Amino acid sequence: MVQAIKTKVKVWGNSLGIVLPREIVINERIRPEDEVTITITKKENLEDFFGKIKSKIDAQKMKDESRKMWKMN
Numbered sequence: 001m002v003q004a005i006k007t008k009v010k011v012w013g014n015s016l017g018i019v020l021p022r023e024i025v026i027n028e029r030i031r032p033e034d035e036v037t038i039t040i041t042k043k044e045n046l047e048d049f050f051g052k053i054k055s056k057i058d059a060q061k062m063k064d065e066s067r068k069m070w071k072m073n
Helices: 022-028 046-050 059-072
Strands: 010-012 015-017
Touching: none
Parallel strands: none
Antiparallel strands: 010 015
16 A cells, blocks of 8 residues: 655754655554665755846835736746
8 A cells, every 4th residue: 555644854863764654554564674665755955956146126016026027827
């Protein structure tokens, strides 16, 4: 069965790890030494995508201008 969960990455020594929620472990009957497949999808940060905007324009003015452009299309 495929399950989607959200969890945070934690530091364990020199490694990173995740904790499987108890209810998933119980529902999926996961036992020590079981092999599981994990698909990773990182939550995107818009700052990483666009970079930090260096502008003296007010954020509200930027939103208003964006809305005007959307209505034109």
